[in-house]
Amino acid sequence: MPSGEYDPETVEANWQERWVDEDLYAFPESAVDPDTVFSIDTPPPTVSGSLHWGHVYGSILQDFVARFKRMRGKEVYYPFGYDDNGIASELLTEDELGIKHQDYERREFQKLCREVTSKYEAEFTEKMQRIGTSIDWNQTYQTISPEVQRVSQLSFVDLYEQDRQYRQRAPAIWCPECETAISQVETEDDEQGSHFHDIEFDVVDSEESFVISTTRPELLPACVSVFVHPDDDENQHLVGQEAEIPIFGQQVPILEDERVDLETGTGLVMCCTFGDQTDIEWYQAHDLPLRIAIDESGTMTDVAGEYSGLSSDEAREEIVADLEDEGALLDKRAITHTVNVHERCGTSVEFLVKDQWYIKLLDKREEYLEAGEEMDWYPEKMFTRYKNWIEGLQWDWAISRQRSSGIPFPVWYCGECEHVVVADREDLPVDPLSDDPPVDTCPECGHDEFVAEDDVFDTWATSSLTPLINAGWDWNPETEEMELERDELYPFDMRPQGHDIISFWLFHTVVKCYEHTGEVPFDSVMINGMVLDENREKMSKSVGNIVSPDEVLDKFPVDAARYWAAGSAVGDDLPYQEKGLVAGEKLIRKLWNASKLVESLTEDAPDEFDHDDLKAIDRWLLASLDREIEFVTEKLDNREFSKARDRLRSFFWHTFCDDYLEIAKQRLREADDPSAAYTLQTVHRRFVRLFAPILAHVTEELWHDMYDGESVHAQSWPEPLGLDADVEAGETAMAVVGALRKYKSDAQLSMNASIDEVEVYGTIDGFEGDISGVMHVDSLTSTDEEPPIESVTSGIDLDYSIVGPEYGSKVPDIEAALAQDDYELVGDELHVAGVELGPDAFEVNEERTYSGEGEFVETEGALVIVKNEN
RNA sequence: GGGCUCGUGGUCUAGUGGUUAUGACGCUUCCCUUACAAGGAAGAGAUCGGUGGUUCGACUCCGCCCGAGCCCA
Structure with a gap:
């Protein structure tokens, strides 16, 4: 029985523990019907890092769906993955144990990684349980485990056999500092100081020469062509001729291409193997030869002739000196330019030619786009990110990483x-x-x-397999086919994902699973936004505006955080604001206090009650709640948490607590009233269930205290009762109560002050007693008759949705005439500015005055006259 | 530099062609009414980022500009 004040600290911790201990959210062991399963493929977070508020936010959104679907009768599969495969965990292991991975065999090192990360996993589990999500903790996996390694390698074998992978000598982006190949996405731009060298090139079989400005003279031996922009009239005549490279003497073609940057240098560019990204594009587009002058350790190769064996920096100095001696160096000046650097270490990257494994993407762009179209996107607008990513793809997916640790090919x-x-x-x-x-x-x-x-796999090659890991994808030696052990989970009903990583995590997962199973892995995708700080700015370590989950949860109940998380349209960024959590706390308290009152009023409430015998106001409340249920259900189905939350809160707080509960309280205290008691309890039971997906803890506590001792999260979602009610009369009655409150407020009377006499002109059949009871009216009468008031026409309101399309450009004339009171009412028609408007097209505005005894109050649907001596 | 998204009272947010723009927090005034004063009632507060256009009518559609975020270069 709820009593005293709600104590979230004790209550929440208690339920979190019991939910886990009792396996409340366990997915059934035996095979279940795919139609009643709701499976979620959760992207595993990196456990070696710390749980941040963004994780909490994303997890809470997932949990709303999981809890809602469970109450809607689904068997919810809600797993958890620990991502501990990758550089972050490896560095952590090396740090903690004071070792270097190079000193160990891969398997041994991975074992050490598993030991180190397991400690962090436990910590992560605890923190996830502290936010009260309904994850099934029997369904977990570690991306570093041998089982997941097996899936990763099976994926490779499968794609290889399907001819979706190939190995090619191809340009690789290489970090000379980390001695590893990296992907395009691991690079970023950096402004760096450098020097432009103006070097004179001779045109073969000609007296002519031209000048190229380059920051990388050491790449002269690697030069394979010279490019001119098609719009460059001055140098156009060079196209088709050949150039001779100073010092090295190789002769290369002069070609044209619009990727030449006319703004920088002389407008003429040399193309080498490889100075930058554009060189690679040219190599591919113009079918140029390779001249590899620098190897992966940064040493000059045989191609560099006498400079071979020097480091590229040494070679640059000597080449520049020799160019100067030959008179080919015309100028040297300092500049700053943008270079590609490795995001982890800031070292500028090199472009090498290496044997790499690729997954084919480009040949199936259309299919992958269609796969994206087949999924339901929440919100829909996020599909464009997926679409733009695919349309902008220029490369197949390089999955080779030249690292000594990781999952091997x-x-x-x-x-x-x-x-x-x-x-x-x-x-x-x-x-x-x-x-x-x-x-x-x-x-x-x-x-x-x-x-x-x-080589080892790129970590995304593993992260993109989570649906297959969850569904137990494996080789069946008997049928000689890949099979899903838990077929009923796949395709997954929902994939949650942050909007910042749609382009690779989600996309790669769709591609791989689609290729392995022939099916799009997800029926729907739910995109969450980023959590920003109080000032709507991005959280970052360097700015120091990070919000830590522990800090928040020491201060607020989890349910308050859950209320906050439901406060924005899905996909939109959401600022962390304490007032959002405070509002949640207030709702929790209101729910608790109202429940205490309901409990005290419904001790004798009948379990069953003939709906035909319901009093008008009870019938009205139940019918109104029906409409709310329909609304809230639809919104939750569409992942519109904010709309569901706000509507439910507002109906609960205002309609139920402020209006109905005040009346019911009086009725039940004055006399036995089974209709009221039954309604109160029925509605309350429904509210607790409706709030359960969002306010998971307080609703659980209330349900246990007040009802059947089972978990509220195992209850079914309320269905509308389908009662007929005079909704309009109920609303009018509530408006009359509002008008009387306003009267008392204006007269500075307390709310329980009594009023002598009230006359209501409007339909409030069946509600008279409720109104007079709650507002302490000694005598209340109501009538449908015309009220004793004078009405003066004060103006005309047009219904523009009718007048606009009908009269178009004549509307301003009509408005002008109305403004000057230049119109005539003929029967139910309005004659104005030469047109005749039917009764649907306008409304007559009336100003009402009352000169009789008492005070006149106008409200929605009724006119009220109050006569009071006090 | 390109693409996408967002910009609404002091703050957060609803509203996607119909003219009086939603709600919450905060603010002002009043009310201790036996669930809750962390409550209740009333009120003030917004030319919907700027600008130009389409339309009888624009917060809503289109162009440009400004600002923020994300992704890509």
Whole structure:
């Protein structure tokens, strides 16, 4: 029985513990009907980092859906993944144990990683449980586990056999500091100081020469062509000729391409293997040869002739000096320009040519776009991000990473003919560096020595498999097919995702799962926005405006945070604001206090009551709640949490507490009133369930205290009762109560002061007693008759939705005539400005005055005359 | 530099062609009415970022500009 003040600190912790202990949210073990399953594929957070407020926000939104769907009769599959595979965990392990991963075999190092991260996993679990989500803690996985490694490698084998992957000598972005290849998304721009060198090039078989400005003279030996912009009239005549490279002497074609930047340098550009991204594009577009002058350690190769063996920095100095000697260096000046750097270490990247594995994307752009279209997007507008990403794709997806730790490619190459040997599925996971290939000799050439692939997968190659991990995707040796152990989960009903990572996490997941199963992995996607600080600015460590979950939850109940999280349209960014949480706290308190009152009033409430015997106001309240239920259900179905929350709060607070409860209280205290008691309890039970997905803890406490001892989260969602009621009379009655409150307020009377006499001109049939009871009216009469007041026509209001389309440009004339009172009312028609408007098109505005005894109050649907001696 | 999203009282937010713009927080005044004063009642407060256009009519649609965020270069 709810009594005293609500104590969220104790109550919330208690329920969180019990929910986990009692496995309340456990997904059924046995196979279930896919039609009644609601499966969620949650993107696993990095556990080596700390749980931040953005995680909390995203998780709460997921939980709203999970709890709502559960009450709607679904078996909800709500798993949790710990992402501990990746550089962050590796660095953490090295730090904590004071080791270097290079000193260990991969498997050993991964084992150490698992040990270190398990501590962080436990911490993460605790924090996730503290926000009261209904995750099924029996359904968890670690991305570093051997099982997930197996899925990753199975994915590779499957895509390889489907010919969706290829290995190609291709440009790779290389970080010389980290000695690893990185993806395009791991680079960022940086302004750096450098020097422009103006170098003179001779045109072959001509007296002519031209000048190129370059920041990278050490790339002269790598030069394969010179480019001119198509709009560059001055240099147009050079196109088609050849240029001779100073010092090195190679002769290269002069070509035209619109990617030449006319603003920088001389408008003529040399293309090398590879100075920047544009060089790579030119290499691909113009089918240019490769001249690799710098290797991956930054050392000059044989291509550089006498400079070979020097570091690229040394080579630059010597080449510049030699150019000067030859008279080819015309000028050298300091500039700042934008370079590509590795986002982790800030080192400017190199472009190398390496053997890399790629997943094909470009050839199926249309299909992947259609896959995106097949999913329901909440909100819809976020689909454009997915669409734009696909339309802008210029590369296939490079999945090779030249790192010594990570999940290895299950591949060996023949030492003789480079034939690719892929591991057997039964043997996965394997590490080619430690394990033998599945064949003794090369099936192609019979050679018996193999070279292990030493690259590892890009972590996204694993992160993009979560639906398959959750659904138990594996090889069935009997049928020789890939199968889903838990077929009923797939495709997943919902995938939550932050809007900042739609382009790679979501996209890559769709692509991979689609290729593996032939099905789009998600029926729907729910996109969450970012959490901003109080000033609507992005949270960042460097600015120091990070909000930590512990800090917030020490101060506020979780339910208050949950109320706050429901406060914005899904997909929109949401500022963290304490007043939002304070508002939540107030609602929790209101719900608690109202429940105490309901409890005290409904001790004798009948479980059953013939709806035909309901009093008007009870019938009215139940019918009004029906409409609210329909609204709230629809909004939650559409992930419009904010609308559901606000409407429910407002109906509960104002209609139920302020209007109905005040009346019911009086009725029940004055006499036995089974109709009121029954209604009060019925409505209250419904409110507790309606609030349950959002205010998960306080509703649970109330349900247990007041009702059947089961969890509110295991109850079914309220269905409308389908009662008929005179809704209009009820609303008029409430408006009359409002008018009487206003009268008392204006007269500075207390709300329980009595009023002698009230006359209501309007329909309030059946509500008279309720009004007089709650407002302490000694004598209340109501009538449908015309009130004893004088009406003066004060103006005409047009209904523009009718007048506008009908009269178009004549509307201003009509308005002008009305403004000058130049019109005539003929019967139910309005004659104005030469047109005749029907009764639907306008409304006569009347000013009412009352000169009789007492005071006249006008309200929605009724006119009220108050006569009071006091 | 490109794409997408957002801009509404002091603050947060609803509203996507119909003229009196929603609600909450805060503010002012009044009211201790036996669930709740962290409550109730009343009230003030917005030319809907700027500008130009389409339309009888624009917060809403279109162009440009400004500001913020995200992604990409």
